[in-house]
Amino acid sequence: MEIRRGIAVSPGIAIGPALVMDTEGVRIRTTSVPPDQVPAEADRLRVAVAAARVEAERKQRVLAEKFGEEIGSIFEAKGGLYQDEHLIAGIEGLIRANQFSAEYAVSRHIRGVVKRLDAASHMPQAVRLRGDFIDFERGLLALLGGDQRTPLPAVAEPVVVLANDLTPNETAELDTNLVHALATESGGATSHTAILAGALEIPAVVGVGPFLTDVSGADVVIVDGNNGYLILDPDEPTLARYQEARRLERTKSGEHRVTSRNVPAVTRDGVRLTMLGNIEFPGEARHCLDRGAEGVGLYRTEFLYIHKSEDPTEEDHFKAYRAVLEEIGPDKPVVVRTLDLGGDKFANATGRAAQEKNPFLGLRSVRLCLRNLPLFKTQLRAILRASIYGDLRIMFPMIATVMELRQCKSILREVQEDLEESGIPFKPDVPVGTMIEVPSAALVADVLAKQVNFFSIGTNDLVQYTLAADRNNEAVADLYNAADPAVLRLMDLVARAGQAAGIEVNVCGEMSGEPVFAPLLVGLGIRQFSATPRKIPDIKRVVSKLTVPDCERLAAECLRMETASEVTRYLRDYTRRILPEAAD
Amino acid sequence: MGATAVGGTIIRRTVIVANPPDGLHMRPATAFAKLARGLRCAVTVRNGEKAADGRSPTDLLMLFAPPGTELVLELDGEDADIALDPLVAILTAGEYDPA
Numbered sequence: 001m002e003i004r005r006g007i008a009v010s011p012g013i014a015i016g017p018a019l020v021m022d023t024e025g026v027r028i029r030t031t032s033v034p035p036d037q038v039p040a041e042a043d044r045l046r047v048a049v050a051a052a053r054v055e056a057e058r059k060q061r062v063l064a065e066k067f068g069e070e071i072g073s074i075f076e077a078k079g080g081l082y083q084d085e086h087l088i089a090g091i092e093g094l095i096r097a098n099q100f101s102a103e104y105a106v107s108r109h110i111r112g113v114v115k116r117l118d119a120a121s122h123m124p125q126a127v128r129l130r131g132d133f134i135d136f137e138r139g140l141l142a143l144l145g146g147d148q149r150t151p152l153p154a155v156a157e158p159v160v161v162l163a164n165d166l167t168p169n170e171t172a173e174l175d176t177n178l179v180h181a182l183a184t185e186s187g188g189a190t191s192h193t194a195i196l197a198g199a200l201e202i203p204a205v206v207g208v209g210p211f212l213t214d215v216s217g218a219d220v221v222i223v224d225g226n227n228g229y230l231i232l233d234p235d236e237p238t239l240a241r242y243q244e245a246r247r248l249e250r251t252k253s254g255e256h257r258v259t260s261r262n263v264p265a266v267t268r269d270g271v272r273l274t275m276l277g278n279i280e281f282p283g284e285a286r287h288c289l290d291r292g293a294e295g296v297g298l299y300r301t302e303f304l305y306i307h308k309s310e311d312p313t314e315e316d317h318f319k320a321y322r323a324v325l326e327e328i329g330p331d332k333p334v335v336v337r338t339l340d341l342g343g344d345k346f347a348n349a350t351g352r353a354a355q356e357k358n359p360f361l362g363l364r365s366v367r368l369c370l371r372n373l374p375l376f377k378t379q380l381r382a383i384l385r386a387s388i389y390g391d392l393r394i395m396f397p398m399i400a401t402v403m404e405l406r407q408c409k410s411i412l413r414e415v416q417e418d419l420e421e422s423g424i425p426f427k428p429d430v431p432v433g434t435m436i437e438v439p440s441a442a443l444v445a446d447v448l449a450k451q452v453n454f455f456s457i458g459t460n461d462l463v464q465y466t467l468a469a470d471r472n473n474e475a476v477a478d479l480y481n482a483a484d485p486a487v488l489r490l491m492d493l494v495a496r497a498g499q500a501a502g503i504e505v506n507v508c509g510e511m512s513g514e515p516v517f518a519p520l521l522v523g524l525g526i527r528q529f530s531a532t533p534r535k536i537p538d539i540k541r542v543v544s545k546l547t548v549p550d551c552e553r554l555a556a557e558c559l560r561m562e563t564a565s566e567v568t569r570y571l572r573d574y575t576r577r578i579l580p581e582a583a584d
Numbered sequence: 585m586g587a588t589a590v591g592g593t594i595i596r597r598t599v600i601v602a603n604p605p606d607g608l609h610m611r612p613a614t615a616f617a618k619l620a621r622g623l624r625c626a627v628t629v630r631n632g633e634k635a636a637d638g639r640s641p642t643d644l645l646m647l648f649a650p651p652g653t654e655l656v657l658e659l660d661g662e663d664a665d666i667a668l669d670p671l672v673a674i675l676t677a678g679e680y681d682p683a
Contacts, residue, residue, distance in 0.1 A: 080610050080611070080613070080614035080641050081610075081641065081642065083614065083618070083641070084614075084617065084640055084641045084642050085621065085639065085640070086617075086637060086639060086640030086641075086642060086643060087640065087641075087642045113642065113646075116646065117646075120648055123648045123650075124606075125606055125607065125609060125645070125648050125650065126648060128606075128609075129610075129645055132610065
């Protein structure tokens with residue numbers, strides 16, 4: 001048993017077979033085979049080894065012919081492992097002794113070798129050999145699986161996904177019902193993995209450091225998202241303890257849901273706030289209702305684009321939006337954010353410029369849409385068509401200038417005219433809003449406010465752009481802090497611009513889901529929160545302890561502070577006083 | 585080369601690894617194991633505490649023997665005497681300049 005410590009980013013406990021993601025996406029389907037299949041399994045291994053050997057020899061010959069013996073011998077060397085009778089016999093031994101599947105036996109054996117090599121990593125030979133053995137493992141696994149490399153989406157049974165880091169396109173099509181937890185070697189508290197886990201309401205631990213070499217696919221692992229532990233190869237008592245903890249947790253969360261669900265978010269002095277949910281996949285609309293959200297404050301639509309060979313059709317969009325509206329009901333708002341791809345997210349052939357040197361400051365999000373009108377209009381048409389099924393609202397992301405917002409609105413008008421001409425029904429008065437997540441937009445919020453029906457402050461990007469710190473880069477992650485006075489001043493500006501224009505100002509970043517920030521946001525005049533559904537009951541509880549005048553004093557105090565850590569300490573102390581269990 | 589000790593049919597010989605630039609790497613290990621597999625005697629290679637079965641390239645590689653390493657070769661079996669020199673030749677192939 002090994003216990004690794006990481007950053008707990010999404011609470012809960014999960015126990016399950018590991019699905020180890022590597023760059024090849026090879027996965028191991030089963031760990032063991034029935035006793036009568038053991039000889040066949042050993043044969044399968046032998047056949048794969050023979051095939052790998054032939055392939056290595058062929059490569060060696062081709063290279064030797066082309067570039068001479070010297071280069072060819074590199075492959076002879078790599079092929080050497082396939083001829084290593086002892087190595088192969090060791091793997092076969094695992095199959096025969098433990099009824100392991102051929103894949104699992106290969107993986108287990110090589111992980112053991114790699115571990116020994118890692119222990120000797122001060123020797124250059126060990127580092128090179130490590131690569132050879134990893135190649136050997138991948139080569140054999142690929143041959144054993146034929147061409148059935150299983151990317152993440154095609155998982156067929158519940159698994160705990162282990163990876164160095166999950167990329168957005170790997171996760172976009174994830175079958176969320178089958179992934180019980182996530183654990184990654186890298187990543188921080190605001191990485192994509194963390195956000196995804198929050199959205200899916202599954203336990204997650206990130207930033208664990210290297211562990212993938214210590215685990216084989218289908219090993220049983222425990223993810224403790226409450227305390228930030230990843231437990232490999234748990235012993236019986238540990239397993240039993242966690243099984244019990246998980247059982248208790250399920251009972252408790254069921255009760256918690258029921259009690260807080262129908263209680264509105266009202267401050268101690270009677271001010272009513274609106275709690276909305278952030279969702280990424282249509283299936284999450286259900287989570288919003290379960291957790292007592294009064295609608296969807298941020299419906300991210302990127303999942304429609306990511307990992308697709310073609311752009312989504314108008315029908316694809318329409319079906320997704322309609323499904324959410326029908327689930328949420330006719331009287332609750334659903335804010336659909338238009339395409340926000342770019343930066344760390346992968347866009348397929350949507351007219352994206354060649355590799356950008358600085359994608360976060362490049363052609364992304366609404367900028368991409370304004371350059372690719374057919375793509376943009378397809379989405380807007382679908383959104384408008386879906387508008388008749390409920391209280392739909394449109395929101396444009398990453399607006400940096402007044403001009404961009406005007407362009408978006410004029411394109412929306414064009415689409416409305418097209419629909420009108422074709423006699424296709426839509427709601428003519430769909431509210432239009434803009435995200436405020438670029439400092440330039442915050443600074444001209446008073447001008448923007450005259451053009452829209454609502455603002456939504458996207459704190460994740462606002463923090464990143466204000467402090468010029470990438471939240472996924474551990475080297476500068478300490479700069480990335482929502483409590484920074486610079487961020488608070490911009491938010492204050494936006495909140496006051498909204499109030500002056502009489503429009504709603506929502507906060508939809510991670511910040512709105514953190515109980516410690518709730519008093520500050522209320523004090524800044526925010527009356528609408530949009531957060532990961534799971535966080536809503538906690539926010540409601542904090543809100544019920546607040547009074548608006550106290551919060552306003554607190555916000556004024558924070559705005560006068562000089563550093564993020566001062567603000568953080570102050571907010572934590574305050575929350576600890578009013579609701580001790582919510583402060584940490 | 586160290587002394588050759590003969591006791592029964594066991595032959596021991598100390599060898600300084602050459603095999604530039606990496607020492608006992610994949611190529612010599614594979615060649616050594618191939619030769620060892622063709623023998624009737626058991627072949628053990630020791631690097632201090634660590635011992636490798638001479639018929640396994642993986643085992644040999646795990647000895648981590650850069651040029652200049654002192655390895656002890658141990659042959660146990662009827663063809664040990666004729667096997668020794670070719671095996672030593674593989675480990676000492678190439679110029680090793682300790683300077």
